[in-house]
Amino acid sequence: MSTTTTTLKEAIVNRRSIRKVKKNETITKERINEVVKTALHAPSSFNMQSSRIVVLMNAEHEKFWDIVKETLRPRVPEENFGATVERLQGFRDGAGTILFFENQETVKTMQENAPSYKEQFPFWSHQGNAMLQYAMWMSLTAEGIGASLQHYNPIIDEEVKRTWDIPAEWTLIAQMPFGEPNEEPGERTFLPFEDIVKFY
Template sequence: MTHFNDLQEKRRSIYALSKEIEKTDDELFQLVKTAIKNTPSAFNSQSVQAVVLTGDAHDKLWDMTLNELAKVSSSEEAFEQTTQKIKGAFQSGYGTVLYFTDQKIVQGLKEQAPLYADNFDDWAEEAVGISLYAVWLALAEAGIGASLQHYNPLIDEAVKQEFHIPENWVLRGEMPFGAIKAPAAEKTYTDDDARFKHFK
């Protein structure tokens, strides 16, 4: 088995995170930048933008998320369960990567290549997926656990105001990361015959 396949198996959704990691903030920032810069995007649009939060900024993000969730929670019991999840699986980590799509770039592509205009939103989503997967693999290679969350669009406005995000950047996902306190459960797979076909 190749190193890449080994790495794919190593990359899992890790929810038992802590703040005790060996890399510096600058090293983590460089890891994220390098992974995203080398990912493909339609027309080389580079529409994916990222913000790395560590320290107080990371903690503040999840406090803000809880504040927004409190406004829409169905009950006190439900909110308490959500609070435990946020604090125990996300805020307990070392940092968070925020992924954005620059809609100004996407709109510009629609105007430049109208023949493909209906496809650019889908292609931008593909670019986000490729980018976050690349970062996830890079974190896994470094022995750092992560998961992918989607509290957008609930937290969009609070994030924009707090971290001075450009108006044309649209939040597409949040990736808390940190030291791995406990591994993920064993992964199960759908039967190959139900997913894959090969014609010769």
């Protein structure tokens, strides 16, 4: 366990979007493997476990962000593309990227096995993936590793599936670049507690 590991409360409070990350030799495949194992304890409806994860590190991670850049090039106005490249470079400079998928075959099987909930399983599937994303983000934060959640899908989906031989029934949900924090996050603002929470 890393010496930077914090309490659950500290991880929740300190979790932030770190969009500029960099490589660090202490962020190894073995260390990220342990983070992933921890995050996989996140719950899912009916214990359906429809989420799938692909971890890209080193050259594969850099290849992913090159794909994103080239996919965006014809879609972003030329005058804005420089800023887009700069943002993407903040992700590419990191140690790796976690790709979150949902296995639609699992969702379909659950719909067949529990037809009275058929309409709900796609929603529950995404909720489970969101909890996994959060568990992953919290686990990285507890390790002192910076991360953010990005959504360049669906425009990159076909190229990603082709490049890493991803099963056709997996749907890309989100991307989480990670690494040593290379920026100080801005201030967060919160709605008044009383507007969000009601006690009876």
